[in-house]
Amino acid sequence: MLKRIWAIFTRDVKVSMRTFISLYILVVPLILAFAINLFTPGINDTTINLALLEADNPEQIAYFKSFAKVELFKDVESVQKRVEARDNIVGILPEGDKHYIMIQGNEPEGVIDYAKLINSLNELDIQVEDTNAEIIEFGKTVPPLKRTLVNGVLLLISILGGMLIAFNIVEEKADRTIRSINVTPTTRNTFILGKSLLGLVLPIFGTIATVFICGFGDVNLLQILLIVSAASLLSLLVGFIQGLSSDDIISAVSIIKLLFLPLFASVLAIELLSAKWQKFFYWSPFYWAYKGNNAVLSQTSTWQQILSYTGIVIVLCGIVYLIAAPRIRKGLE
Amino acid sequence: MITVQNLYHSYNKDDRYAVKNVSFEVQKGEIFGFLGPSGAGKSTTQGILTGLLQLQQGEVSVAGYDVKRSSPEMFNKIGMSFEQSNVYSKLTAKENLQFYRKLFDVETREPKELLKLVGLEGKGDIQAGEFSKGMKHRLTFARSMLNNPELWFLDEPTTGLDPAIAAEIKDIIKRDNKKGVTVFLTTHNMFIAEELCDRVAFIIDGEIKLIDSPRNLKLQYGEKLVEVEYIENGKSVREKFSTVLDKDKKRLQDIIGNYEIQTMHTKEATLEEIFIKVTGRGLV
Numbered sequence: 350m351l352k353r354i355w356a357i358f359t360r361d362v363k364v365s366m367r368t369f370i371s372l373y374i375l376v377v378p379l380i381l382a383f384a385i386n387l388f389t390p391g392i393n394d395t396t397i398n399l400a401l402l403e404a405d406n407p408e409q410i411a412y413f414k415s416f417a418k419v420e421l422f423k424d425v426e427s428v429q430k431r432v433e434a435r436d437n438i439v440g441i442l443p444e445g446d447k448h449y450i451m452i453q454g455n456e457p458e459g460v461i462d463y464a465k466l467i468n469s470l471n472e473l474d475i476q477v478e479d480t481n482a483e484i485i486e487f488g489k490t491v492p493p494l495k496r497t498l499v500n501g502v503l504l505l506i507s508i509l510g511g512m513l514i515a516f517n518i519v520e521e522k523a524d525r526t527i528r529s530i531n532v533t534p535t536t537r538n539t540f541i542l543g544k545s546l547l548g549l550v551l552p553i554f555g556t557i558a559t560v561f562i563c564g565f566g567d568v569n570l571l572q573i574l575l576i577v578s579a580a581s582l583l584s585l586l587v588g589f590i591q592g593l594s595s596d597d598i599i600s601a602v603s604i605i606k607l608l609f610l611p612l613f614a615s616v617l618a619i620e621l622l623s624a625k626w627q628k629f630f631y632w633s634p635f636y637w638a639y640k641g642n643n644a645v646l647s648q649t650s651t652w653q654q655i656l657s658y659t660g661i662v663i664v665l666c667g668i669v670y671l672i673a674a675p676r677i678r679k680g681l682e
Numbered sequence: 683m684i685t686v687q688n689l690y691h692s693y694n695k696d697d698r699y700a701v702k703n704v705s706f707e708v709q710k711g712e713i714f715g716f717l718g719p720s721g722a723g724k725s726t727t728q729g730i731l732t733g734l735l736q737l738q739q740g741e742v743s744v745a746g747y748d749v750k751r752s753s754p755e756m757f758n759k760i761g762m763s764f765e766q767s768n769v770y771s772k773l774t775a776k777e778n779l780q781f782y783r784k785l786f787d788v789e790t791r792e793p794k795e796l797l798k799l800v801g802l803e804g805k806g807d808i809q810a811g812e813f814s815k816g817m818k819h820r821l822t823f824a825r826s827m828l829n830n831p832e833l834w835f836l837d838e839p840t841t842g843l844d845p846a847i848a849a850e851i852k853d854i855i856k857r858d859n860k861k862g863v864t865v866f867l868t869t870h871n872m873f874i875a876e877e878l879c880d881r882v883a884f885i886i887d888g889e890i891k892l893i894d895s896p897r898n899l900k901l902q903y904g905e906k907l908v909e910v911e912y913i914e915n916g917k918s919v920r921e922k923f924s925t926v927l928d929k930d931k932k933r934l935q936d937i938i939g940n941y942e943i944q945t946m947h948t949k950e951a952t953l954e955e956i957f958i959k960v961t962g963r964g965l966v
Binding site for chain 2 (some may be wrong): 353
């Protein structure tokens, strides 16, 4: 049985690599992970970017570096050119004994105030050691928006697995090969498992890649894989149903895209709605998966919590399976 | 090798049967032809025998397995060549065969050897999607031989093939049959049935009308006549003689001895003529 499951899986991988749209889906997790990394620092960092002159006092440059990201330029024109770029960067330039602040004009007020504050502290020669404040840390080291994006991408990847399944089933239908599989010792269950494997492997591969690329490598990987695998079950089922009932890839994709609706609804409910509205989203497996992923990514999860969320996701997917199974079996005849 | 008793099948699960009360047996080593026009019930019967359709009513045993208690092992013993070619278009011919051989539990034949056998030598690395209809059909045929089947289901094995390739395919069938392979041939091509089959069954409207060997059918339904065309006094003359009556036999000997014979044909019936005579319907 395992030999056949593996044969079906490797065939699907081979064919997916030869189909542009499938190949694209295979690399989408990597693209998304890099995109998050590229854009989230600008959104989430509480620190600011400063443009200074290379010729400035080294002690002063070192001081600014301990509070902000510093970029050095050889002359004032270069600083000005950099400040005029699209992102938020503030120039601090010497003028006599003091410094003046150069801005583009559209920077957030907080960024300008922060630059002013650092400059004043520097001029007053106030060091970090001079503070009397006591720090109480909650241990949250991850920017919340980045966590939300990574979590959303992980669930998105689980849907992509379903799309790949649908594509491969559509291909089997177009080539009329399901009949030829049915006259080999391959049972229907073996065929379904073999076809499902790609829909599970892609989310697992995508999750590991995203988690590591986005700098979440220290989270409990087993917990997050458990949640993502459970969430993928729903996409697998939808992938099978759509593959069997669609005649071409485009119509299969268009229906699977509907899965984005409960996904986005679940994310928005958790992030934006108050506690009294939450119960209206309990039916969505993505709701529980998102909650579970959130806990793992913020490193506050417990096994009990993860197992209960996974259990709920599996039960919800089981209900979908009970409804969908007769259609899947009939479609494979 | 195959036993079918009182087989019924209805696609709508009502009393509109696609196959009704069909019974027959196929002996080991036999080539059994299942002949009938489109919609006669050939594919339904074959579908049930190969497990592609669920057995609803009746007793069916294939290669020693009761089809009702479907066993995956049965498929190690049978091969199936479909009328409509069905191969993975994005895999090469070789990859197609390599994939399917992994699905069997028995020793399988080398893809390269099979491709050579069906005239696809040197085409193994081409994706099947680029093949012509005939090439795809040959690849489907080659695939059905992968597991060295004891029982070989062939659905229109020479359809769409040029005469030379069709002759090669027929030779392969004859050769494997001589090695002991039982063949269940579904076709509406009476010539291939006549050439290959030990026995044929005529099926129409879901019912078997007749089962016998092509030779017996010809003896039974053919006219015992010889038609001779000869030259007498510079003119062409055509006459029919009975091969049974003494008077006609003597006259025929006289003509052969004294005149120039232009053509001479026995008036035996073709399978197609017999089919029409028995069922009252054509084969299209």
